[in-house]
Amino acid sequence: MVKGNGDKIATTFKWFGIIMYANMYSAREKFMNVAIFTDTYFPDINGVTSSVYTLSEELKKRGHNVYVFTVSEPRSELRKTKKDASVYRFPSIPILFIKPQRAANPFSIRLIRLIKRFRIDIIHTQSEFFMGFMAVGASTSFRIPIVHTYHTMLEDYTHYIAHGKLATPAMARQYSKTYCGFASSIIVPTEKVANALRKYGVKKPIYVIPTGINLIPFMKENHSKEEVLALKKKLGINPAWPIILCLGRLAKEKSVDLLLSQMPDVLRLIPEARLLIVGTGPEVENLKELSESLFVSDHVIFLGAAPYREIGSYYQLGDVFVCCSTTETQGLTYYEAMAAGIPIVARRDDCIKKILRDRVDGRLFDSPSDIPGILHDVLADPGAAEMYAKNAYTAVASYSSTAFGERVEDVYMHTIDRKRVRMGQKKNSVVKIPMPGALSHLRLVMLHPGNNKKRHKKNAHNNRK
Numbered sequence: 134m135v136k137g138n139g140d141k142i143a144t145t146f147k148w149f150g151i152i153m154y155a156n157m158y159s160a161r162e163k164f165m166n167v168a169i170f171t172d173t174y175f176p177d178i179n180g181v182t183s184s185v186y187t188l189s190e191e192l193k194k195r196g197h198n199v200y201v202f203t204v205s206e207p208r209s210e211l212r213k214t215k216k217d218a219s220v221y222r223f224p225s226i227p228i229l230f231i232k233p234q235r236a237a238n239p240f241s242i243r244l245i246r247l248i249k250r251f252r253i254d255i256i257h258t259q260s261e262f263f264m265g266f267m268a269v270g271a272s273t274s275f276r277i278p279i280v281h282t283y284h285t286m287l288e289d290y291t292h293y294i295a296h297g298k299l300a301t302p303a304m305a306r307q308y309s310k311t312y313c314g315f316a317s318s319i320i321v322p323t324e325k326v327a328n329a330l331r332k333y334g335v336k337k338p339i340y341v342i343p344t345g346i347n348l349i350p351f352m353k354e355n356h357s358k359e360e361v362l363a364l365k366k367k368l369g370i371n372p373a374w375p376i377i378l379c380l381g382r383l384a385k386e387k388s389v390d391l392l393l394s395q396m397p398d399v400l401r402l403i404p405e406a407r408l409l410i411v412g413t414g415p416e417v418e419n420l421k422e423l424s425e426s427l428f429v430s431d432h433v434i435f436l437g438a439a440p441y442r443e444i445g446s447y448y449q450l451g452d453v454f455v456c457c458s459t460t461e462t463q464g465l466t467y468y469e470a471m472a473a474g475i476p477i478v479a480r481r482d483d484c485i486k487k488i489l490r491d492r493v494d495g496r497l498f499d500s501p502s503d504i505p506g507i508l509h510d511v512l513a514d515p516g517a518a519e520m521y522a523k524n525a526y527t528a529v530a531s532y533s534s535t536a537f538g539e540r541v542e543d544v545y546m547h548t549i550d551r552k553r554v555r556m557g558q559k560k561n562s563v564v565k566i567p568m569p570g571a572l573s574h575l576r577l578v579m580l581h582p583g584n585n586k587k588r589h590k591k592n593a594h595n596n597r598k
Contacts, residue, residue: 171185171201174204180461181285190534193219205235231294236262238263248277256271261309272315280319288306319335324341342537374405377408378454378475379412384414389420393429400429402508412436449475454475456478459480478507494521
């Protein structure tokens with residue numbers, strides 16, 4: 134009897150040509166070494182960053198070793214973040230036409246050393262680009278299975294590359310199909326994204342797992358009235374103002390301009406209202422110019438980025454949360470607002486049809502021109518606003534970070550199991566036989582006849598010598 138790696142024991146009966154494998158606990162590892170590759174991480178605040186952070190924390194709680202491989206950032210930016218020994222940054226340069234994104238060199242000797250040192254069992258990619266290329270290289274070199282989370286509908290973002298002149302939606306769809314082909318399993322946050330990938334021609338197993346969040350920091354009961362009032366005073370917000378909250382990355386696809394364009398009509402119905410925009414991005418200056426051209430700049434507050442660990446407090450500043458985007462795949466800001474207990478007004482889209490129901494968990498609109506009337510109805514009827522908020526708060530419980538971690542862990546295990554089966558089929562023919570309970574974890578593996586012929590030829594050759 135020969136002791137193998139981990140908790141496996143192998144027994145070999147050479148005269149029968151049979152190898153028996155037994156696992157003392159289970160066919161799956163108790164703990165895994167996980168490498169997460171991402172092109173965006175703190176200090177950037179966006180849906181991918183939140184998803185990666187939440188996942189890594191939940192996997193660590195479940196006993197796994199998690200290492201985040203990401204791009205470097207200027208030292209001035211890194212000072213804003215808490216130092217994390219499990220985060221490894223690789224040299225990168227800024228991408229001028231897609232701020233604040235950065236590009237890392239996909240060839241790294243340091244990465245090879247880290248993969249070896251940490252004995253990585255599974256690679257989880259969060260990007261189809263630079264760090265994603267590094268992950269594919271590591272997977273190929275070390276035969277480590279890849280799980281890929283497809284966060285972004287790339288066909289909706291081609292305008293960032295030379296204003297859409299160098300990349301088309303059709304090219305983005307083909308590229309997505311090609312990259313997903315490198316993965317063993319695909320995770321998507323909604324059925325909308327899963328259906329899109331299937332239409333692209335992606336054949337790999339697709340798991341729909343909504344990104345979970347830690348609900349506790351956002352809950353209203355964890356923020357006292359005194360704390361909220363102090364924050365309003367610090368930011369120069371009059372407590373008497375009705376606050377329309379817009380929070381997230383300020384990019385063209387987020388369609389914040391649709392909300393801003395309706396502010397003149399909103400102010401006719403709600404003269405004291407203020408639009409509070411929390412976040413930063415490439416559209417900031419354009420949005421500021423738009424607010425001035427509409428003569429509403431005195432009623433629009435551009436707050437800039439808020440520290441992620443304090444973001445729960447910023448949700449409490451709003452009396453209503455508004456999102457006009459139809460390119461969301463994560464929907465994290467919806468979950469956060471639902472957990473914060475504030476009513477939501479959102480643009481109707483497939484990605485939220487299972488999250489928000491009109492006049493039940495919030496209000497949905499089809500045309501931007503509907504926004505002023507809906508906002509007036511929500512802010513003028515505290516009873517309805519409270520009902521929407523309570524229903525949404527109850528519904529968001531199923532999107533907890535704990536459930537998210539459990540589901541992703543299960544995908545890892547299934548992916549590793551499938552990898553082992555494929556590798557085993559290439560070398561051996563597996564025969565299952567009935568066994569009593571004590572031997573229920575044993576497998577009989579018949580060596581391939583071709584292997585026997587090779588061995589007999591080798592023995593005959595040695596005998597002739």
